[in-house]
Amino acid sequence: MKAVGAKGWIVLTKVSRIRYRPNEISALKEAKAVAVVLVAGNLIGAEMADLFVKTLRKIEHIAGNATPPALFTFGRDRKLKKIL
Numbered sequence: 001m002k003a004v005g006a007k008g009w010i011v012l013t014k015v016s017r018i019r020y021r022p023n024e025i026s027a028l029k030e031a032k033a034v035a036v037v038l039v040a041g042n043l044i045g046a047e048m049a050d051l052f053v054k055t056l057r058k059i060e061h062i063a064g065n066a067t068p069p070a071l072f073t074f075g076r077d078r079k080l081k082k083i084l
Contacts, residue, residue: 005033010063014038014048019071019083028084032068040075054078 004011011028016039018024028035036059038051052059055078062080063072071084 001027001031001033005031005068010059011035012038012052012059016041016073019073025071025084028071029069034063034066034068034070034072036063036072036074036080038075039073051076051078055080 001011011033013035014037016037018028018035018037038048040048040051043051051074055074058078058080059072059074063070066072066082069084070082072080072082074080
């Protein structure tokens with residue numbers, strides 16, 4: 001996560017529990033990273049990829065302009081919600 005934060009990249013993940021794990025939140029803060037979490041359940045790989053691709057421009061615009069550290073979630077509705 002440190003390398004991603006240092007490069008100004010956005011972390012994309014399906015690990016929805018990250019938002020409830022204090023150690024992972026601390027790591028996100030320490031790395032000064034921005035993360036976006038897909039929180040829709042029961043999806044196969046192709047469906048997850050499709051949602052990330054269809055939401056990419058919104059991710060780039062909203063999360064890309066966020067001041068790190070930041071954590072966003074989105075689901076099937078493709079609406080980004082800021083958590084941190």
